[in-house]
Amino acid sequence: MDLAIVILNWNGKSWLEKFLPNVLLYSGEASVYVIDNASTDDSVFFLKENFPQVKIINNKENHGFAGGYNEGLKKIDSDLYCLLNSDVEVTENWLTPVFSLFKNNPKIAALQPKILDYNRRTHFEFAGAGGGFLDNLGFPYCRGRVFENIEADSGQYDDEREIFWASGCCFFVRSKDFWEQNGFDARFFAHQEEIDLCWRLKNTGKKIFYTSKSTVYHVGGGTLNKQSPTKTFLNMRNNLLMLLKNLPLQTLLWVLPTRMILDGFAGIYFGYKNGFAHFIAVLRAHGAFYARILGTLKLRGKVQIEKYFETKWLVFKNFL
Template sequence: MNLAIVILNWNGKSWLEKFLPNVISNSVNTAVFVIDNASTDDSVSFLKENFPSVKIVQNEKNYGFAGGYNEGLKEIDSEIYCLLNSDVEVTDNWISPVLKLFQSDSTIAAIQPKILDYNRRNYFEFAGAAGGFIDNLGFPYCRGRIFENIEKDEGQYDDETEIFWASGCCFFIRSKDFWAQNGFDERFFAHQEEIDLCWRLKNSGKKIFYTGKSTIYHVGGGTLNKQSPQKTFLNFRNNLSMLLKNLPLATLIWLIPFRMILDGFAGIYLGLTNGLAHFWAVIRAHGSWYRQFYGTIKRRGKNQIKTYYGLKWLIFKHFL
């Protein structure tokens, strides 16, 4: 199968310098692309000088994660895209299990590998861990990570199994399925755009899979720090937009008002623990969501199916 490894870059020369040699050495006979989101550092000249085998796609401006990939991937012809964060270390034979899984089932649209923490290498990493799910209230979580609780990797997720969403830090997807959904929702800019895309794929009858036979190590927070109020803003706004786009109407009627209440409490909590900027970020997120409301409604698909997973599994398995 024809595979292209595609790294989105914005002012990330230091990450490219640190991790790109590892990606190239462990991806023999595989094309590697860097989509540059109009960086203002010397990322592009650095790539041209030091990595002549890497193909460069230059976007006219910084479109964010979602729009940046949408724009850049128009220039890349490949059967499979591997959308890879610049702060990722890959391992030997990380590609083969993924391609074999794609070949085994034509309805599999996207796959993620096991994602471990680059700095605590025996533990799962926050952004994806061992495959993502959605609870009854619309909050994302992962096998190997629930809220701030990170599990040690002891082989408990060395399986290959269907999941709800695959992490954007290492996101393998068939190009035909990516474009059938018109790619990422560029209004998200960054954060949860891969969950939204996976949900749309599932609503269209496709499958999302995880394979524990492939492993990567992710630094995390390389482009936007976990404590950033902007990250809080994007996560709250994008999560509400994702629910409005993908949930069946009967669920939306009760869930959205309830989430407004929960987000209010969450905003107060974040304001008290992380500072007023985070409280204000939640307020801004709701305002932005209201402004996008009509456009989001227009993007609702034809098929909304109840495919999220429920709080009982979450609470009883991990906290009792």
């Protein structure tokens, strides 16, 4: 089983300079690629001068995370992809347990390692933590992180188990399964495209896994800061699109109206907490969702699994 480690770059020279050496040091025989999303800094020149062993794929424009990977991965022939954020520090032997799971479990389509915070190394990191799930209303959360509440890593998630979604910051996926689903939904641009892909994979009977035997450290916010209104817009819009595309009809009929109401309250709260631009971002997200309803309905699969969530309610107080 051959592996391609693929880093998507957009004006990220400083991250590549800091974290790429460890990727090369600890990744054995894996091939390392950088897909450049039409950077305007000197990232590509820097790579050519300092890391000639890294293969570079140049996208003609910035397609975002989803489209950027879709375009670049078309040019990479490998059994297994590792889609790795440029602001991730990998560790020694991080690939060994990953190979083991994929080799011994043919139904596993995608998986993630344990993801800890690079700047607070005793704690989980926001984007993925100990494996991703959805609550009853389709809000994503992770073991080790619920909304803004981050847990310290005390070994409570030292296991290997099935999860609902694997984090895009360090996302292992079989190339065959990736392309059978036509890759990411490029309309998402960035945020939650990996959850949507994992959901589609699960709808076909595939499994998504987490292993604590592999650990990486993620800085987070390297391309788009958590406080950005654009991030609020993308998360809100994409989550609604994902629900419309993947929920069973009988569940969709009550979840979507409920979410519309809760999103209104969330918009007011985000505006109060983070500034008026975030309130506007929620309104824009709903407008963009309405404009894409017909197109999204055409993408609904033939099968939607009924038990898509954990039996856990995340109430509105978790926003506070």
